[in-house]
Amino acid sequence: xxxxxxxxxxxxxxxxxxxxxxxxxxxxxxxxAAYFGYGSGAALRAETKHPLTDLEQAEILIxxxxxxxxxxxALQGLPAGLTSVDDxxxxxxxxxxxxxxxxxxxxxxxDLAEYISETFIQEQSMQIEDDMSGAIASTNAYFDELYVxxxxxxxxxxxxxxxxxxxxxxxxxPDRAFHGDSIAFTTVVTxxxxxGRVAYEAPEVETSGAVDDSAYYExxx
Numbered sequence: 250x251x252x253x254x255x256x257x258x259x260x261x262x263x264x265x266x267x268x269x270x271x272x273x274x275x276x277x278x279x280x281x282a283a284y285f286g287y288g289s290g291a292a293l294r295a296e297t298k299h300p301l302t303d304l305e306q307a308e309i310l311i312x313x314x315x316x317x318x319x320x321x322x323a324l325q326g327l328p329a330g331l332t333s334v335d336d337x338x339x340x341x342x343x344x345x346x347x348x349x350x351x352x353x354x355x356x357x358x359x360d361l362a363e364y365i366s367e368t369f370i371q372e373q374s375m376q377i378e379d380d381m382s383g384a385i386a387s388t389n390a391y392f393d394e395l396y397v398x399x400x401x402x403x404x405x406x407x408x409x410x411x412x413x414x415x416x417x418x419x420x421x422x423p424d425r426a427f428h429g430d431s432i433a434f435t436t437v438v439t440x441x442x443x444x445g446r447v448a449y450e451a452p453e454v455e456t457s458g459a460v461d462d463s464a465y466y467e468x469x470x
Contacts, residue, residue, distance in 0.1 A: 252301040252350055253293055256281045259344045260337060264328065272328050283320040284341050286313040286446025299444050304345065307448035308353040309440065312338045315359050351448070362400040365411050370397055370436065373454055377436055380456035381417065384432050394418040409440040409449065417458065434458030 257277035264272055272280075278290035285301065287293040293301075304310075317334045321327065332340075338357065345351040358364035370377070374395045397415040404410075413436040436456040440449035 251294075252304070252345075253278065253281055253285075253290070255348070256284075256341050256344055260340060263340055264331065267330070267332065272331065273326070276324055276327055279320055279324060280317060280337060281341060283317040284312045284338055284447075285444075286316060288316070288320075293445070296445065299442055299446070299448075301350075301444050303444040304351045304448055305349070306450070307351060307443045308451040309356060309449045310342065310345075310351055310353060311356045311358070311361065311447045311449075312342065313447055314338055314357065318359075362402055362411070365413065365438065366397040366400050369438070369452075370413055370415075371395065373436070376454060377434065377456045378417065381432055381434060381458040384458050384460055407442050409442065411438040411440075412436075413438065432458045432460055 257274060257280075260277045260280060261272055261274065275290070282288070282290045282293040285293055287296070314334060317338060321331075321334055321337075331337075335357070342351075342355045356364055356369075377395065395415065395417055397413055399414045401412045401414075402409065403412075415434060415436075417432040417434055434456055435458065436454060439453040439455075441453075442449055
């Protein structure tokens with residue numbers, strides 16, 4: 250039995266317990282396909298390069314909640330009392346974990362750029378600061394504020410690349426000569442696709458940066 254079918258059967262069984270009756274098998278397969286990033290159940294079944302059987306190797310799973318929203322709205326004849334898309338996604342994720350198909354982290358978001366900016370990059374702040382230790386050492390500041398200005402996403406099919414730009418801001422040490430209190434940085438986060446369109450290896454994070462003294466020189470001018 251395929252992982253797709255097992256997930257669909259799990260959704261149908263859960264609905265029977267919670268609300269009585271079952272969604273049609275076809276409906277359940279379409280919802281599962283959307284979770285994994287596909288426009289149809291047939292498209293998921295046709296996937297050969299990144300099969301769901303590789304899920305166990307993945308570290309990050311990002312259910313396609315937006316596609317699930319669209320698919321549920323488009324499907325005709327869904328049973329009354331069907332739970333929300335967010336709950337359906339949680340049911341699938343929990344099934345994958347309890348069944349041993351996936352053991353990594355699940356990111357629930359409809360705006361991946363926002364999630365990377367507000368959650369993931371903040372979690373990586375220590376690594377980002379380590380990567381910029383040379384620039385930090387050249388200043389007279391204590392740094393404690395990581396500010397993201399922009400996240401640009403590019404999906405090549407095999408890779409999802411997020412280029413994050415922002416600044417690391419700090420407070421001047423009054424006992425030392427001023428050498429800047431802001432570092433402009435660029436962090437490139439690379440996700441290698443493993444299974445379906447939403448499961449990836451642990452992301453690779455690389456950061457470069459330099460002291461931003463543009464405002465300082467403007468003041469002098």
